[in-house]
Amino acid sequence: MxxxxxxxxxxxxxxxxxxxxxxxxxxxxxxxxxxxxVHIFLQYWAxxxxxxxxxxxxxxxAPEAGPEGAAAVQQAHADGQQPWVETLRxxxxxxxxxxxxxxxxxxxxxxxxxxxxxxVDGVEGVAAFYVNAGVGQVxxx
Amino acid sequence: MxxxxxxxxxxxxxxxxxxxxxxxxxxxxxxxxxxxxVHIFLQYWAxxxxxxxxxxxxxxxAPEAGPEGAAAVQQAHADGQQPWVETLRxxxxxxxxxxxxxxxxxxxxxxxxxxxxxxVDGVEGVAAFYVNAGVGQVxxx
Amino acid sequence: MxxxxxxxxxxxxxxxxxxxxxxxxxxxxxxxxxxxxVHIFLQYWAxxxxxxxxxxxxxxxAPEAGPEGAAAVQQAHADGQQPWVETLRxxxxxxxxxxxxxxxxxxxxxxxxxxxxxxVDGVEGVAAFYVNAGVGQVxxx
Numbered sequence: 176m177x178x179x180x181x182x183x184x185x186x187x188x189x190x191x192x193x194x195x196x197x198x199x200x201x202x203x204x205x206x207x208x209x210x211x212x213v214h215i216f217l218q219y220w221a222x223x224x225x226x227x228x229x230x231x232x233x234x235x236x237a238p239e240a241g242p243e244g245a246a247a248v249q250q251a252h253a254d255g256q257q258p259w260v261e262t263l264r265x266x267x268x269x270x271x272x273x274x275x276x277x278x279x280x281x282x283x284x285x286x287x288x289x290x291x292x293x294x295v296d297g298v299e300g301v302a303a304f305y306v307n308a309g310v311g312q313v314x315x316x
Numbered sequence: 317m318x319x320x321x322x323x324x325x326x327x328x329x330x331x332x333x334x335x336x337x338x339x340x341x342x343x344x345x346x347x348x349x350x351x352x353x354v355h356i357f358l359q360y361w362a363x364x365x366x367x368x369x370x371x372x373x374x375x376x377x378a379p380e381a382g383p384e385g386a387a388a389v390q391q392a393h394a395d396g397q398q399p400w401v402e403t404l405r406x407x408x409x410x411x412x413x414x415x416x417x418x419x420x421x422x423x424x425x426x427x428x429x430x431x432x433x434x435x436v437d438g439v440e441g442v443a444a445f446y447v448n449a450g451v452g453q454v455x456x457x
Numbered sequence: 458m459x460x461x462x463x464x465x466x467x468x469x470x471x472x473x474x475x476x477x478x479x480x481x482x483x484x485x486x487x488x489x490x491x492x493x494x495v496h497i498f499l500q501y502w503a504x505x506x507x508x509x510x511x512x513x514x515x516x517x518x519a520p521e522a523g524p525e526g527a528a529a530v531q532q533a534h535a536d537g538q539q540p541w542v543e544t545l546r547x548x549x550x551x552x553x554x555x556x557x558x559x560x561x562x563x564x565x566x567x568x569x570x571x572x573x574x575x576x577v578d579g580v581e582g583v584a585a586f587y588v589n590a591g592v593g594q595v596x597x598x
């Protein structure tokens with residue numbers, strides 16, 4: 176078994192809420208900082224969040240956040256907490272992070288590759304996702 | 317470490333929304349097509365979606381879909397996108413896919429085995445789930 | 458590859474709904490019963506659920522539960538189903554279960570360590586989480 180520094184990790188991003196995208200970005204940055212290759216596969220509402228015309232917009236939160244949770248998150252952003260997309264950009268600079276859009280989700284949302292933010296590296300099907308993930312872990316967020 | 321073709325993957329299906337069930341079905345079909353055994357463990361609202369009297373019904377979406385996302389998904393289905401359960405049936409035909417209901421969730425939802433669609437292969441507890449999953453990956457959806 | 462009894466599993470708990478916390482507690486107890494070390498990393502709304510002043514309160518359910526699902530869960534609790542926190546306490550007694558709060562989520566929610574229930578063993582950053590998880594699986598709930 177290889178040591179952790181070479182062990183890839185694959186994140187399937189499904190949700191496009193600010194809280195889950197932030198959790199995903201932090202898990203990505205942490206893995207990248209440890210030298211682990213990170214493969215990200217964008218589906219559904221997470222894919223929608225990576226549209227060039229939406230990627231810098233404020234995202235909704237999970238319904239369970241409630242008013243108290245929403246206020247805490249808003250305050251954290253006002254206090255300078257990095258937006259999730261900036262954490263992902265930083266992770267791409269310090270490590271090996273590959274971001275691919277799921278081709279089926281592209282079809283469902285009627286998106287073309289040129290509508291995605293350049294942080295997305297390409298579009299692939301689920302078979303290619305598994306081949307790139309190899310035997311590494313898969314985490315669904 | 318075995319090569320990918322023999323590496324099992326276990327999916328814990330918790331959510332019963334159309335979008336997450338579709339994502340799960342696609343991940344199942346992709347793994348099955350690569351020759352990987354797939355173990356599916358049904359909990360809570362995903363289990364409810366596998367009831368014989370509900371499995372062909374249209375499911376709700378995650379709240380974050382919003383009206384625009386809901387319209388896109390509805391259009392994709394109208395355009396012929398395969399329902400999640402058909403993708404799962406196809407995956408069972410081409411590969412080794414075992415679908416088990418979580419016994420605790422069966423109790424919570426007051427379900428008996430004969431109320432489940434025949435695509436479900438049986439009912440098991442969490443210990444049996446782990447034994448069947450072996451050292452393979454666990455993905456929670 | 459080590460046998461399952463020594464294979465650690467890491468659960469990132471993000472959601473604080475009763476249904477997902479129960480699913481997480483059951484997966485924890487099952488792994489602990491098989492002798493697997495379990496690392497739990499608390500983020501966002503799951504972390505909020507571990508506050509000392511909230512840990513014994515009834516939690517909301519995922520919106521998809523609906524009135525029928527909510528009634529089933531309420532009835533199960535009335536019939537004596539163990540609360541998720543009791544399942545976690547039991548898992549800590551029978552196995553090796555380490556529960557850590559995510560330091561970034563502590564900041565976002567303005568929590569200090571003394572506000573958490575003693576079932577939480579400490580606070581750590583994402584890098585420490587990965588180091589403790591090792592090459593074991595990561596499951597996001």
